[in-house]
Amino acid sequence: MAEFRLVESFRITRARPIPGLGTGRYSDPLDVTVTNGTITAIEPTRGSGDGDFDADGANLMPGLWDNHTHFSLAALISQCTRFSHKAAKSEILAAVEDHLLHRPTRLVGYGFRSATWPTPPSAADLDAITGIPVALMSRDLHSLWCNTPALEQAGAAGHPTGFLVEEEAFAGIRRIMSRYLDLVEHAVQAAELEAASRGLVGIVDFSSGWAVEAWQRRAASRSIGLRVEAATYPERLDDLIAMGAGTGDELAENLRVGPLKIIADGSMGSRTAHCIAPYPNPLPGYPNGKPNHTRSELLALLGRAREARLQAAVHAIGDAACHDVLDAFEISGTRGSVEHAQCVAPADLPRFARLKLVASIQPAHQLEDIGVVERVWPGAKDRTYPMLDLLRAGARLAFGSDAPVASLDPWKAIEAACHRPYRADQALTPLAALRASTRTTLGVGQPADLVLTAGPGKVLLTMLGGRITFSR
DSSP states (O other): OOOOOOOOOEEEEEEEEESSSSSSOOOSSSSEEETEEEEEEEEOOOOOSSSEEOOTTTTTEOEEEEEEOOOHHHHHTTTSEOOOOOOOHHHHHHHHHHHHHHOOSSEEEEEEEOTTTOOOOOOOHHHHOOOSSSEEEEESSSEEEHHHHHHHHHHTTOOOSSSETTTHHHHHHHHHTTTTHHHHHHHHHHHHHHHHHTTTEEEOOOTTTTTTHHHHHHHSSSOOEEEEEEEEOOGGGHHHHTTTTTTEEETTTTTEEEEEEESOOOOTTTSSOOSSSSSSSBBBTTBHHHHHSSSHHHHHHHHHHHHOOOOOEEEEEEEHHHHHHHHHHHHHHHHHHEEOOOOOOOOTHHHHHHEEEEEETTTTHHHTTTTTTTOOOOTTTGGGHHHHHHHHHEEEEEOOOTTTOOOOOOHHHHHHHHHHOOOGGGOOOOOHHTTTBBBBBBSTBBBBEEEESSSOOOOOEEEEETEEEOOO
């Protein structure tokens, strides 16, 4: 991993700012001076581009953020066998059999989606193919499909079906990841460089285990190539409280304490999102999906977060879960975000602004959910992905990828939000999408977290606090 060197002074010339993302009314080409990691001068271009980097008219904008990633898992999955989320169960089984025919070793796979299958996956399906351990993670990471040998390695020996959902799946995935620590760390460094090449300067990392501990270990041995806000799950909340650190506190260069992550319900793809209306073809025992906490449990967790100076990031995909989460935020007085906000009842839309909560949305999910929502949530299609409705109701939007569920690519999220929304009436303007993907502005005194592009996704230069993390 490169050691990104802070340059005392750096000058970008002939850069064209994107209107609406700066503190001044910039439109003509500019020369921007960076000193010790901060923007110290912005002036109209007068010369011929004799600075340290000649933009030659390229667009200049603040660096991009991915506000919802599972960074370590995304890095690991980049090394896994991929399966199509559109494949039927029989097609997945055939692909597993073909893979093992050519590489008869243990198989860790990713990508299937079982929400539209007539019957759930089972260990018996995979046992009929092989006795080699096979563990398959679903596209949304809320379910894990194992054969009998893999169940033992996932810490779920004797599981009645071999299809783990929610907490069982999360625990199983953590166990699998723990077997590949060297591979994970190598992949994480590569993923940081890849992120910089896409204009990313920061992430909120919701990795399982304890992201705080993992990033502290990395920061002790090398330069981190992104600004990282590392989240904590309830099972490690006591450890974070013992540190005396609250959300936003700096732990190392480019590393800060993130929010307390709470998972209030499941996902649409696994039919576990908690919904007001029942599913047409529900999982056995979960007609309306699966709430992971009672209302009193949610309230207690949010109360502890507030006492510990922590914001909360609460996963709520179904409309029933979203309503309960908003109630808990309102009663507890805790600040933070609703993660996903994928299905929201109309009456709950204005509550985001009133409670000063961020709607943290992953627009690229819409690209894969077309044709699935109507089958899984037929009665709720008019309240799904309410991006523009939330914005009009005064909510602050923050975009992310949910990597590895979608690729760690902010431009894909922006494109989906503006040009390929699930509901055409929810399309955002490019400026609104960029504002949901940035945290700073182009102004004197701002951190030098900057991106130069030759068009959407065509990144020429990424600068993180005065360090060049990518240059084409």
